[in-house]
Amino acid sequence: MILLDAFGRRFLERHGDHPFLRRLDVTDIEAQFPSTTAAHVTTMHTGRPLGEHGLYEWHVYEPELDAVITPLLFSFAGDDERDTLRGVLDPAALVAGDTLYERLPVPSTVVQPAGFSPSTYDRVAARGARFAPFATLREGVEAFFAALADPGYAYLYWDRIDAAGHDHGPHSREFDAAAVEALDTLERGLRSIGAVVLVTADHGQVATNPFRVDWLDELWPELPGLLTQRPAGSPRDVFLHTHDPDAVIAGLSERLGDRAAVRRADDLVAPGPRLADVCVLPAARRMAWLRPYAGRSTRFRGHHGGLHPDEIETWVGRLYS
Numbered sequence: 001m002i003l004l005d006a007f008g009r010r011f012l013e014r015h016g017d018h019p020f021l022r023r024l025d026v027t028d029i030e031a032q033f034p035s036t037t038a039a040h041v042t043t044m045h046t047g048r049p050l051g052e053h054g055l056y057e058w059h060v061y062e063p064e065l066d067a068v069i070t071p072l073l074f075s076f077a078g079d080d081e082r083d084t085l086r087g088v089l090d091p092a093a094l095v096a097g098d099t100l101y102e103r104l105p106v107p108s109t110v111v112q113p114a115g116f117s118p119s120t121y122d123r124v125a126a127r128g129a130r131f132a133p134f135a136t137l138r139e140g141v142e143a144f145f146a147a148l149a150d151p152g153y154a155y156l157y158w159d160r161i162d163a164a165g166h167d168h169g170p171h172s173r174e175f176d177a178a179a180v181e182a183l184d185t186l187e188r189g190l191r192s193i194g195a196v197v198l199v200t201a202d203h204g205q206v207a208t209n210p211f212r213v214d215w216l217d218e219l220w221p222e223l224p225g226l227l228t229q230r231p232a233g234s235p236r237d238v239f240l241h242t243h244d245p246d247a248v249i250a251g252l253s254e255r256l257g258d259r260a261a262v263r264r265a266d267d268l269v270a271p272g273p274r275l276a277d278v279c280v281l282p283a284a285r286r287m288a289w290l291r292p293y294a295g296r297s298t299r300f301r302g303h304h305g306g307l308h309p310d311e312i313e314t315w316v317g318r319l320y321s
Contacts, residue, residue: 001155001198002144003044004182005037006162006304008204009313011170015179020187024199024317031203033268034237035304035311037162038072040202044155045110045125047100051270055094057233057305058297061241063273064093068230074120077230078293083120091124101128101153109147111140111156129155137182141189145321148195158182162205169301170205170310193321200316205302207285208236213298214288216280219255223248224290232276235287235298236305239265239276248278259283281306 009028015021032039032050036057039050050056059077062069065085068077071094075084085091101108110117110126114133122131132147134140140156147154164178186199213235217223226242233239242248245264252262265279282288289298297303304311 001044001153001200002186003041003155003157004161004179004199004201005157005159006165006170006203006205006302007179007182007201008310009201009315010204010310011161011175011179012201012315014176015183018180018183018187020183020190021317023190023319025319026315026317028313028315029200031312031314033307033312034233035203035306036234036237037202041072041157042095042125045099045101046095046097047103048097049270051272053095053097054272054274056269056275057237057239059232059234060239060274061229061232061276062089062093065089068232072119072121077232078295082116086120091120094121095125099125099127099129101126104128104153107150107152109143109152109154111144111147111154113140113157113159137185138189141185145189145191145193145195148193165205165302166297166300167302169207171207172301175302190321195321197319197321198316199319201314203304203312203314204310205304206236206306206308206310208287208300208303209285210287210299210301212286214256214259214282214286215291216252216288217290217292220251223251226251229276230293231290233279234303234305235289235300236282236303236311238280238282238288240278240280241276242278245277252278252280256280256288259286260288284308 042053042055073082108129110129111132118131132143144156161178164175168174229241261281265276
């Protein structure tokens with residue numbers, strides 16, 4: 001399994017004449033909502049939908065701490081460093097139950113960039129797999145196919161297409177360059193080893209404008225008094241914990257108008273102990289957040305998490321190598 005972060009259906013079509021993509025037998029699918037990496041890599045590692053594993057976004061509420069955390073960094077939300085939860089939260093609390101790799105009857109290898117893997121999150125979510133961190137994608141592709149020399153399962157994750165989209169936008173030359181570089185590397189590294197190779201993307205991206213952020217606390221200064229936590233989710237799907245969901249939905253709907261849809265969160269995501277009460281879904285090209293918690297993500301030129309077709313429409317391709 002190869003996961004190209006953010007290379008959704010729209011970008012598959014844009015680069016459909018690439019030799020690597022022409023090899024694939026492609027099926028269209030929809031991402032889970034929210035259309036986020038945290039939700040989908042956890043599903044890839046556990047084999048369970050986000051309604052069961054509960055890690056639905058970059059920032060989520062952790063009941064054991066009564067606080068919003070960033071699970072993939074194993075940190076409190078807003079912290080710039082990794083592993084600030086060490087000694088505060090048992091990592092096993094992130095993902096309950098066994099993993100896909102513990103259930104498979106063959107050896108498994110997780111091949112990910114050495115810049116972040118193996119992380120505290122990985123050691124829980126990907127328990128039972130062997131880790132093969134790499135410095136360059138070329139090295140990662142070599143490790144991926146080496147892991148399949150004997151019967152087994154290998155998972156390769158690549159994040160730089162997504163990063164280019166966040167920094168420069170999904171319409172940018174930088175995004176296309178990152179996509180072509182990844183596809184070229186996969187094509188050059190493809191080997192005939194008698195393996196079924198699946199290629200997919202967790203989500204797509206939409207262009208966003210840092211000057212089109214609706215600061216919810218400025219639109220409605222009374223809002224923070226109705227919230228019980230800092231915002232969860234992301235600026236494309238703002239999840240709010242509140243003691244009065246009806247008031248928050250009514251108040252934000254009135255002030256945002258057609259700039260965003262405001263819904264009960266459990267109408268969109270399976271209920272669970274981490275799920276917030278209200279979800280704000282900004283319109284195309286827009287973002288929303290609360291000013292005191294502004295960070296790098298509110299400056300993104302490309303983002304995901306919502307229900308726009310360019311975020312939610314993705315694909316899976318199959319080839320026999």
